[in-house]
Amino acid sequence: MPSGVARSSYYAWEASEQARKVRERENLALVHEITVIHVASTKTHGVPRVTAELRRRGRLVNHKRVERLMREHGIAGHSRRTRRRSLTRADRKAAPAPNLIKRDFTALAPGLRVAGDITYVPTAEG
Template structure:
């Protein structure tokens, strides 16, 4: 049996949609998100590629996640015995804005803050909140399971950013992502340039970009050319016989 078959049986369509949406909304790489939610990078990459294919074909791509789930969903309701009739008002407040504009991670965070628990006995049930926010419970529980890994990843990135800043300062803020990546690898870090570029962009760390060389001398085509007094012969028998000069342009921070 192929790996793809096992993956399709293990994860629900709702979980796959939430995982793909998390890739889009978090700004992290597929590998990082896959590690945090406990799936294989290859499987998550296949889900993302399939979502892009469906989006191009008009079959409910990334922008239609919320509408696709909302089309067949029933209005959130409390328990049938009438013990919790707060569902309608709560749903109205949560759904005032289009769900497509709400970050998936923010919805998970909201559920975590509003659900009932020992320290919040008047909270709402997890199933009610997930229905109201149009996210799957499996995706939310995967988010909870991945939270320790996400915290460890955040700490690791903080250390990496500090090291990037150190290298950047030691280069007098001249190094860009390629040179900083090379410096990190010399220090023993296994890292790719795209990750360094992302961290530098997110923390506004910029190197000095070499400007294109410009020739500032513009000869006057109407002026008579100066005579060649040495005849291109630069040899001299004694000092002070032939004097020549040249201009060299040196780039500076002042321009």
């Protein structure tokens, strides 16, 4: 028995060895199912979809367990990144606005030189 460990803790750990082995076999079977679902989805499904598919197949499993097993075995879903696109198109023929400030942002009094970018403000015209 290791030193520094309570006798009851050691015997409790030793008694639970069989349960740990059973849990490990269940985890390996679950990882196989997760892998099958992941490959069938062309490796795009992540934890929520894999968990939902397992539940549809009658496997009652927690999403945290699925997440842990996927992380431990290097299984990851692919997420599409949504890119923000401007809804307006630049008029290539239009002349650019004149640069009146010429990068000199100092002002003698408040409110004399105001600069900003308002292209993100939605308007009725687009």
